[in-house]
Amino acid sequence: MSPLLEVSDLRVEFSTEDGIVHAVDGISYAADTGRTLCIVGESGSGKSVTSLTTLGLTRGRNTRVSGKIEFDGRDLLTLSGDEMRSIRGNDIAMIFQDPLSSLHPFYKVGAQLIEAIRVHRSVSRSSARDRSVELLTMVGIPDPQRRVDQYPHEFSGGMRQRVMIAMALANEPKLLIADEPTTALDVTVQAQILELLQELQHRLGMAIILITHDLGVVAEFADEIAVMYAGRIVERGSAEQIFFSPQHPYTWGLLKSIPRLDTPREGELVPISGRPPSLIQRPSGCFFHPRCPYVRDEHKRIDPSLSDVAGEPGHEAACLLPTELRSRIWRGLAAGETPAELRRLVVEDGQTVPVSGRRPLSQEEGS
């Protein structure tokens, strides 16, 4: 059976005065009922655009979308505006980063919940209100009978995000997209919100796509992880694969920039140097090469594609370094060595197996 949501070769381009922004560049992923897919990447890597496109919210004069977004047997990209609207908030719901700015400041929480229900269900105002109270109870808001008549600014940050979740779940969606749902919240509240999402997923059996820039957040939550960089997926695999045998230097960077208590203090945090590339004038070759500590000359010319990691079914990475060398580098990083120290492995490897002419390109990409 095909998964609930299957995105294939999705491309989203915005034409701006400065040029064409390649926000999403040929990505594919799937999300299935009861499972959680985490999309991880820096800001500007295309994660939010991907999910907004799934909801049909990036349609516009200056936008070009191609590829396929198959949901429940229908290609969402071919649906009309009205058909898409009947899916939004009904079959697919979304919650956003900042719950304060995402709730309308002038309407009571109850009114906003009632609106979400009544747009898809022809029920009376009073039964929609009862349902709102029920939803607030479900997301763990104390005293829902009273809270339903309050305005968003009367709620704390965590409670607001609970309201957003209640609103998203109003029509029991099959797919919930959570775009950085904990980024604007206190650390202690972050954990509560993620636990709540997990619990609700078990109860309602929906698929969740969790978008975040913080790999630390997703460790316990994710079934699959897709790492995005500059509009592309650079590595994909199960949570275990990504955490225990990451294959892409960018993923290494993300992992090494999470503060941990169980590693020694010295050299524990390794930031990724440089800035994300412009999505208008993208780098040649591997998009990550200007920031990659392990770059070789040919990486500036050859554009790697996602390919299977040998011996790890379902694990894919887009990196030009040989698999064996990648494993050695990751082992070194995990042991606390710095990227600068490990670069010697790349140089030595390059000397023992000269790149030029010896290996055909296909093998280079495939490894």
Add this chain to the structure above:
Amino acid sequence: MGRYIIRRLLWVIVLLIVVSAVTFLIFYELPSANPAVLRAGRSPNPALIAAISKSLGLDRPIYVQYWLYIKGIVLHFNFGYSYQFSLPVRTMIFQRLPATISLTVGAVVIWLLIGIPIGIISAVRSRSVMDRTAMGGALLAISAPSYWLGLVALYLFANDIGIVKIFDGAGTYTGLTADPGRWFGSLLLPWIVLAAAFAAFYSRLLRSNLIETMSEDYIRTARAKGLSERRVIWHHGVRAAITPIITVLGLDIGTLLGGAVLIETVFNIPGVGRLAYMGIENADLPVIQGTVLFGAFFIVIANLVVDIVYAFLDPRVRYA
């Protein structure tokens, strides 16, 4: 809220005292003419001027004059007597208030009916041909001085001097109770002229507010709920973008109730603004003083009303 209103009302009194004192001082230090001389005929002699000065109370020190003036207002609600017409200023203002209110209310209705829809459409279809045309027109309407626009309108459309005689011209104002039909006809042209710049300003203001609002996160949420674009715009966008407009509207109404001096003068409408203009022309201090105080009163009250209304419009605002 109650305490807040009382505190604000006390400030209104302080403000009005300051305004009256400043007006008094300006007129005393920089009179537009000597009121006594203006009333002394073609070839006045000093004795006559002195006598007139004495009868008007102008020979007394300024603080005594001011004290008597304030005392009259506080104790008897008496704003003094016009030098020129020897009529109570209070009566003169109240007689002219209906014309000013008529002019204001009609113009407000017209500019809201024109400005708000244009603002919304321009925001929703921003950068379209329609938007650019409307905003270009708005810029013209804002730039044109209202008295010039009034004169041009009379020249083009008044049924006495106009090229196309379709509207009643200047000086045709009739009271609402006397003849509603003529009242309406006589005010139509002034309403349109007065409303033009305001409609333009409001449409531009609403357009920019709405464009900004439509990029807010809660609009994205509304769309993600699956609401129709129409409901997103009206229920979520306009509701938030209109709030600042209400504020400006309150202040504009307050200002206009104090007298639309230029429009009333151009169209010869016997309103408070025209009275103020006549007062200035004739160095009629009590009239100037009275109209200025009335204008100031409307403005500060409008401010207060706006602040109170705002608390109802935006639940985040609470006064203590």
